[in-house]
Amino acid sequence: EADIYQTPRYLVIGTGKKITLECSQTMGHDKMYWYQQDPGMELHLIHYSYGVNSTEKGDLSSESTVSRIRTEHFPLTLESARPSHTSQYLCASSDSGARGQPQHFGDGTRLSIL
Amino acid sequence: QKEVEQDPGPLSVPEGAIVSLNCTYSNSAFQYFMWYRQYSRKGPELLMYTYSSGNKEDGRFTAQVDKSSKYISLFIRDSQPSDSATYLCAMSKNYKLTFGKGTLLTVNP
Numbered sequence: 001e002a003d004i005y006q007t008p009r010y011l012v013i014g015t016g017k018k019i020t021l022e023c024s025q026t027m028g029h030d031k032m033y034w035y036q037q038d039p040g041m042e043l044h045l046i047h048y049s050y051g052v053n054s055t056e057k058g059d060l061s062s063e064s065t066v067s068r069i070r071t072e073h074f075p076l077t078l079e080s081a082r083p084s085h086t087s088q089y090l091c092a093s094s095d096s097g098a099r100g101q102p103q104h105f106g107d108g109t110r111l112s113i114l
Numbered sequence: 115q116k117e118v119e120q121d122p123g124p125l126s127v128p129e130g131a132i133v134s135l136n137c138t139y140s141n142s143a144f145q146y147f148m149w150y151r152q153y154s155r156k157g158p159e160l161l162m163y164t165y166s167s168g169n170k171e172d173g174r175f176t177a178q179v180d181k182s183s184k185y186i187s188l189f190i191r192d193s194q195p196s197d198s199a200t201y202l203c204a205m206s207k208n209y210k211l212t213f214g215k216g217t218l219l220t221v222n223p
Contacts, residue, residue: 031209043213096209100163101206105158107157108156
């Protein structure tokens with residue numbers, strides 16, 4: 001059973017605000033990921049981390065930033081939210097020691113920027 | 115051309131039916147093949163994953179991979195209303211996943 005937690009689950013906020021989406025996992029996985037999911041569209045990777053102090057941008061360009069100071073924690077920050085940032089954000093983790101390194105997902109944060 | 119193609123459906127079947135969900139892909143470098151189930155307002159849940167051509171069975175679910183045709187399938191036997199969800203195929207290359215758009219399945223009691 002995957003144990004990966006995202007908070008908040010839902011957030012409605014005005015334009016220009018600074019937002020941090022939290023993601024924590026209790027499985028000791030070294031790799032963590034952030035995806036963006038819009039209705040009827042594929043999940044797109046926006047950030048990933050292979051370990052502490054390692055972060056990389058994903059395939060989909062994003063104005064968000066991430067940090068990985070602790071193994072279990074991988075927050076995503078938007079410095080100044082805009083309506084174009086409205087989407088569902090999904091966090092995932094995987095164990096590099098597991099064959100195929102399947103990714104396990106949290107339940108997501110549904111973000112609406114007014 | 116997208117690397118992974120998946121018919122978004124929707125697909126509606128009666129309870130007890132056999133369901134077949136499919137994805138095609140164009141990149142022969144994909145190494146692992148996965149199926150995720152996503153209920154409304156939840157995150158994707160890993161159902162099955164495999165790396166070789168052939169079949170892998172887990173209860174009512176069978177994953178099939180045909181690397182020569184670049185085609186993967188998920189079969190659900192004796193489908194239940196609780197199987198109603200969006201099913202996502204995903205393929206791994208260097209441990210990065212590429213997803214299909216997902217197929218919305220409804221199983222009617």
